[in-house]
Amino acid sequence: MSTLTLHPARRRLPALNGRQRLGATLLALLLAFAWLVPWLFDADPARQQLTRILQLPSLAEPLGTDHLGRSLLARLAAAVQLSLGMALLSVTTAAVPGVLLGVIAGWRGGWLDRVLGSLADACLALPGLLLVLLLVAIAPGNFWALYVGISLVLWIEYFRVVRARTRVLVTSPQLEASRLLGFGPLYLFRRHLWPELAPQVLTLAAFGAASAILAMAALGFVSVGLRPPTAELGLMMIELLPYYHEAPWAMAQPIVVLFVLVLSLNLLAGRDPR
Amino acid sequence: MSTHLLLAEGIAIQGEGVTIAPFSYLLGPGDRLTLLGETGSGKSLIAQAIMGTLPKGLRAEGRLVIDGERFDAADNASRRALWGHRLALLPQEPWHALDPTMRAVHQVAESHRHVAGRGRRDAMYAAWADLGELGLAEAGTKLPGELSGGMAQRVAFAAASAGGAPIVIADEPTKGLDAPRRDAVVELLARTPEAAGALLTITHDIDVARRLGGEVVILRQGQVVERGPAQQVLTHPQSEYGQRLLAAEPSRWPRPQPLGEQQAPVVNADGLAKTRGGRELFRDLSLTVSPGEIVGVVGPSGCGKSTLGDMLLGITSSDAGHVQRATGHPLGFQKLYQDPPAAFSPHWRLSRLLDDLIRRHRLDRAKILPLMMRLGLDERLLTRRPGEISGGELQRFAILRVLLLEPCFLFADEPTSRLDPITQRQTLELLVELARERHCGVMLVSHDPALVERICDKRISLDGTSSLTGRELDTAMA
Numbered sequence: 001m002s003t004l005t006l007h008p009a010r011r012r013l014p015a016l017n018g019r020q021r022l023g024a025t026l027l028a029l030l031l032a033f034a035w036l037v038p039w040l041f042d043a044d045p046a047r048q049q050l051t052r053i054l055q056l057p058s059l060a061e062p063l064g065t066d067h068l069g070r071s072l073l074a075r076l077a078a079a080v081q082l083s084l085g086m087a088l089l090s091v092t093t094a095a096v097p098g099v100l101l102g103v104i105a106g107w108r109g110g111w112l113d114r115v116l117g118s119l120a121d122a123c124l125a126l127p128g129l130l131l132v133l134l135l136v137a138i139a140p141g142n143f144w145a146l147y148v149g150i151s152l153v154l155w156i157e158y159f160r161v162v163r164a165r166t167r168v169l170v171t172s173p174q175l176e177a178s179r180l181l182g183f184g185p186l187y188l189f190r191r192h193l194w195p196e197l198a199p200q201v202l203t204l205a206a207f208g209a210a211s212a213i214l215a216m217a218a219l220g221f222v223s224v225g226l227r228p229p230t231a232e233l234g235l236m237m238i239e240l241l242p243y244y245h246e247a248p249w250a251m252a253q254p255i256v257v258l259f260v261l262v263l264s265l266n267l268l269a270g271r272d273p274r
Numbered sequence: 275m276s277t278h279l280l281l282a283e284g285i286a287i288q289g290e291g292v293t294i295a296p297f298s299y300l301l302g303p304g305d306r307l308t309l310l311g312e313t314g315s316g317k318s319l320i321a322q323a324i325m326g327t328l329p330k331g332l333r334a335e336g337r338l339v340i341d342g343e344r345f346d347a348a349d350n351a352s353r354r355a356l357w358g359h360r361l362a363l364l365p366q367e368p369w370h371a372l373d374p375t376m377r378a379v380h381q382v383a384e385s386h387r388h389v390a391g392r393g394r395r396d397a398m399y400a401a402w403a404d405l406g407e408l409g410l411a412e413a414g415t416k417l418p419g420e421l422s423g424g425m426a427q428r429v430a431f432a433a434a435s436a437g438g439a440p441i442v443i444a445d446e447p448t449k450g451l452d453a454p455r456r457d458a459v460v461e462l463l464a465r466t467p468e469a470a471g472a473l474l475t476i477t478h479d480i481d482v483a484r485r486l487g488g489e490v491v492i493l494r495q496g497q498v499v500e501r502g503p504a505q506q507v508l509t510h511p512q513s514e515y516g517q518r519l520l521a522a523e524p525s526r527w528p529r530p531q532p533l534g535e536q537q538a539p540v541v542n543a544d545g546l547a548k549t550r551g552g553r554e555l556f557r558d559l560s561l562t563v564s565p566g567e568i569v570g571v572v573g574p575s576g577c578g579k580s581t582l583g584d585m586l587l588g589i590t591s592s593d594a595g596h597v598q599r600a601t602g603h604p605l606g607f608q609k610l611y612q613d614p615p616a617a618f619s620p621h622w623r624l625s626r627l628l629d630d631l632i633r634r635h636r637l638d639r640a641k642i643l644p645l646m647m648r649l650g651l652d653e654r655l656l657t658r659r660p661g662e663i664s665g666g667e668l669q670r671f672a673i674l675r676v677l678l679l680e681p682c683f684l685f686a687d688e689p690t691s692r693l694d695p696i697t698q699r700q701t702l703e704l705l706v707e708l709a710r711e712r713h714c715g716v717m718l719v720s721h722d723p724a725l726v727e728r729i730c731d732k733r734i735s736l737d738g739t740s741s742l743t744g745r746e747l748d749t750a751m752a
Contacts, residue, residue, distance in 0.1 A: 176589065177617040177672075181679065182605045183634060191630070195621035 023267025098158025106166025306488030570730030
């Protein structure tokens with residue numbers, strides 16, 4: 001029989017909308033900046049040249065130098081690398097257990113769900129930044145403390161969203177039908193759960209990456225995060241703060257980069273609800 | 275001042291592969307117009323074009339005159355001010371249109387207050403009066419989730435008509451309702467023309483069209499196939515399609531070939547009982563299903579028809595009694611669902627889903643093609659996703675999927691209630707034929723007693739009242 005298709009073919013990956021495309025472009029530019037600069041310019045982010053401090057941008061130093069004569073171009077590239085790497089790492093370590101535990105809790109229900117739910121609530125009871133500060137206080141200036149702290153805060157979102165969605169899906173006819181047809185849990189996850197969860201998880205991941213970057217910069221700014229001479233956006237801001245009058249352009253650079261970084265991720269995440 | 279309430283001239287809809295040919299009609303006070311047609315014939319779009327709620331990408335053309343005021347159909351926003359006052363839409367599946375967190379009476383009072391502009395106290399009073407009149411006095415303090423489909427329908431009707439709109443558009447008002455509820459809804463709808471309003475109903479149910487009377491328009495793929503007074507069109511249709519549509523009514527179906535000698539039952543249930551939410555669904559229910567036998571289950575919505583089937587499949591547990599299933603068929607117990615798309619993951623091509631099944635159970639690929647031919651499924655359909663083929667095709671694909679596992683018992687939970695009559699007939703005839711041929715016992719749930727009467731060997735009627743137990747009745751098949 002012939003039919004009238006009222007809905008256009010559903011595409012495998014939803015096309016990015018205008019805003020998301022802008023976000024993706026900005027992110028791609030930042031990635032290119034972070035990884036191409038060390039490759040094209042022979043600049044060491046830690047090399048000090050005390051004779052050439054707070055210089056204006058020039059041909060040799062396209063973004064000028066900081067108060068210790070370090071190349072701002074090299075430092076910014078290193079800082080973006082660090083921030084993005086850290087964001088990727090914390091998002092992955094938060095998303096993987098978050099999604100897995102969420103699926104298990106939503107699927108099994110019962111006491112397991114209650115135990116995992118209470119665990120998530122316990123983590124949520126502490127304000128996120130406080131938890132990170134706590135860990136950083138235990139191991140000051142350590143990269144892993146920051147990373148574990150941020151991941152601990154982030155996984156709960158994945159867990160909660162995935163659990164709520166899974167709970168609905170597990171009782172749905174589509175899962176029941178596949179179960180009756182003799183398919184195992186792995187198949188059910190791959191064919192039924194993941195396609196439904198993926199868009200939400202990816203949106204959360206983009207927002208999560210932005211908040212991880214912000215958390216790291218905030219900690220750097222209040223001098224409890226990473227230690228100098230590491231090139232890190234928050235740290236660069238606080239180091240350059242005393243020179244804001246003499247070298248406003250130097251101070252502005254990490255701020256602008258941080259802004260663009262967070263903006264690009266938020267644009268990428270922010271899709272229309274429909 | 276004008277003698278007509280709604281005049282539509284040359285309404286056409288275009289875009290995204292949809293074409294609805296220009297279509298005109300005139301509705302005066304007391305008139306009723308019914309658009310009849312299969313799923314995907316564009317019936318709902320005509321209602322949306324009048325309301326001005328067409329989905330993005332679709333464009334309406336033509337001219338509308340509503341209560342003497344002229345509108346351009348292309349300008350969607352222009353009719354917004356009429357909503358509730360002049361035009362009321364009773365949506366499909368009204369339980370989705372009600373706010374799940376708001377008690378029924380408040381939803382009706384809200385329309386009285388904000389659409390009709392009454393005071394808070396007056397609105398509440400009017401809402402209670404409306405509900406009382408519709409026999410819902412007890413349901414007023416309930417949440418939509420606690421209402422049955424028929425009650426939700428009446429609440430939605432009360433909320434939609436509180437603004438006193440003379441033109442009511444009902445989009446598939448009886449979808450998913452059982453026969454008594456369906457008649458109640460038809461009566462409800464008939465109030466509008468009785469009160470000198472105009473009623474435009476969109477349905478695929480011939481019986482609804484017949485009961486409503488008035489003018490009937492049969493649509494097919496966006497084209498008007500036939501139109502005229504209900505009496506004439508629904509008894510002596512001129513068009514070939516109209517005749518086919520009429521022949522698809524269950525009471526005109528041919529009876530299936532008789533079931534041969536009885537064999538050992540595939541399912542034997544004894545003394546089943548179930549209580550849900552403090553209400554007893556059934557008690558001391560015993561039944562057997564033999565290979566190839568079609569057992570029909572009828573009863574009002576919410577009486578536990580689906581629960582009974584799930585018990586036989588072993589998905590749900592029973593409070594008492596036991597179910598004995600034929601041994602040696604680990605995958606022999608399968609189910610067909612009411613809403614075909616809901617039983618599939620919408621993200622994968624059908625070929626992928628079929629491949630998964632073949633690989634999982636090492637099935638013989640050679641068996642698939644003949645069975646697909648038998649079910650009237652084109653091989654090209656496999657390249658599409660579940661949402662991209664029609665409900666009838668998808669249900670037949672679901673039948674294909676379960677038959678590949680050679681089931682001994684199939685629980686068909688209203689498998690055709692969302693399909694139009696012609697597709698329903700095709701699908702059920704095939705199902706019965708294949709069940710007989712493959713010695714698969716079928717338990718068929720339906721809200722249509724005529725259908726069960728026609729094709730089932732045995733009928734089980736579950737009455738909603740808790741005092742009654744399930745009765746096993748042999749039909750005239752003997």
